[in-house]
Amino acid sequence: MTNPGKALPEGATSFARIQAGMAKRRAAERRFKMLGRLAVSVGLLFLSVLLISIVSKGYTAFWQTQMRIDVVLAAEDIDPEGTRNAETLRKADYSSLIKQSMRDMFPEVSGRRDKFALYGLVSNGAAFDLRDKVMADPSLIGTKVSLWVPADDDVDMLMKGHIDRNAAEDDRRIKDNVLGWINQLEAEDRLELRFNIDFFTKGDSRDPELAGIRGALMGTIFTLIVTLSLSFPLGVAAAVYLEEFAPKNKWTDLIEVNINNLAAVPSIVFGLLGLAVFINVFGLPRSAPLLGGLVLTLMTLPTIIIASRAALKSVPPSIRDAALGIGASPMQATLYHVIPLALPGMLTGTIIGMAQALGETAPLLMIGMVAFIADVPQGVFDPSTALPVQIYLWADSPERAYVERTSAAIMVLLGFLALMNLVAVLLRKRFERRW
Incomplete structure (x- = not known):
């Protein structure tokens, strides 16, 4: 076959010229196909990188760290008059019951700042979960219940590995004393990752662990x-x-x-x-x-x-x-x-x-x-x-x-x-x- 890269001699036949032209067209077609495949491959590569990045950062949101606490539902704190009125039960100070439960689990914690940090291990939504549980079953008043409630977002990030436990104290959001409390809760099987149903059933919130779509x-x-x-x-x-x-x-x-x-x-x-x-x-x-x-x-x-x-x-x-x-x-x-x-x-x-x-x-x-x-x-x-x-x-x-x-x-x-x-x-x- 005639080399398409060289000029044809004067006496070249028309058949040779047709062959040379066809060779050029086929070469151009191969280059076009190669460029098309390359473009598709690059597009798929970038799409894969994007999807992998999104999934790797987001799949952990479908799981939420829950903390098991034991709460004493004292009647004098929830319904001192014993009427079991729904409005009375709704307005009770459940947050103080959550705090008392945390103090009972860590009686050695003293000082206003340390107590504030201890209370921060539990999400603000824990009081609402406790309220809903009591209103759904008022017979629980006067008993001690074990309740799984959302942990704070920093605890959640630590449990999911987004906060390095081995980093220096100044390089992480969780201080050493708080880390010790979390380790104790883990040892007592009081921390557990569960499917985050709240992500699909709740609206937006200022607290990340409570925010839903x-x-x-x-x-x-x-x-x-x-x-x-x-x-x-x-x-x-x-x-x-x-x-x-x-x-x-x-x-x-x-x-x-x-x-x-x-x-x-x-x-x-x-x-x-x-x-x-x-x-x-x-x-x-x-x-x-x-x-x-x-x-x-x-x-x-x-x-x-x-x-x-x-x-x-x-x-x-x-x-x-x-x-x-x-x-x-x-x-x-x-x-x-x-x-x-x-x-x-x-x-x-x-x-x-x-x-x-x-x-x-x-x-x-x-x-x-x-x-x-x-x-x-x-x-x-x-x-x-x-x-x-x-x-x-x-x-x-x-x-x-x-x-x-x-x-x-x-x-x-x-x-x-x-x-x-x-x-x-x-x-x-x-x-x-x-x-």
Whole structure:
């Protein structure tokens, strides 16, 4: 075969020239394939590094250090009158009972500062857990109960290995005397890592060991429900009109250009629009899923319209012609023949738009959903935050325990996104038809 790197002699045949050209094209094709494989490999490498980093930092958040304490539920401290009134039981000083339990376990501890450090081994949520236990079963009053309660975040970090026990005292958050108490608790089997159910069932908290994602998750679900309820029918209706019924003139061309431009507008602009219109003009409540859903609807509409129009264009013209040929009106042909065939593409575009909305933070920050919300929202009008905003807030917190919770929340968010994309694939396979 002729060497493609050298010039061909004057008398070279046309066949030799064709062979030389084919050799060059094949070499170029091999280089292109190699570059493509290299690009995919690099992308997968960076994705793997990212996922490994997130999982390695966040999987420990699904486990929480629990401490077993023995509490004397003296009647004179909880219900001195013996009425067993729910309000009386709720207002009792359970925190003092927890402190007394800690003093009983470490009677040698004296001094105000040492006692304060001793009480700090237990989370502030221990008193609420004890209160709930007593209110659920008032017959416990007057007895001594053994209760597993959350340990403080520093104890939790030590048990998970995030704090080096062998480091110098000045180089770790836990002092030597506190470390000795923890070692004693471990020796007595009073410390144990358990599945952190509170991470999924509680809202945000100033104490890392008590912080959960339920409030943010419910806020995200309510926000997406509002977004889906508005963006899907509006987007599909707009796409059907523009593609099937709108006259082709300069006005529809202008609308199409603006829709394409809106799809590229930064999301924070939609947040500013929501702040100016929905809050300042219409007076909607700040930090509510209803407001967040309206803003995200504006952001996802262009994506849904573009995807729906593409799905309508993919339907063969013969379908329309056949329907019209047997006497169907244009509306009937569109509703009963075109839209059902375009529905898989419409659903896929909608879910992709919803997945994009799920990961947005900037527009929600502009409308006040960055506020600290400890209560779990019960509806679209209740103050709430969203999961991406919760991740943003935790990432800005200085405590080491929030680092693992940030990564764990990211894992939940990525799982939610993967689930939505899986639903899109399944819907496409379920409704797709081949011609």
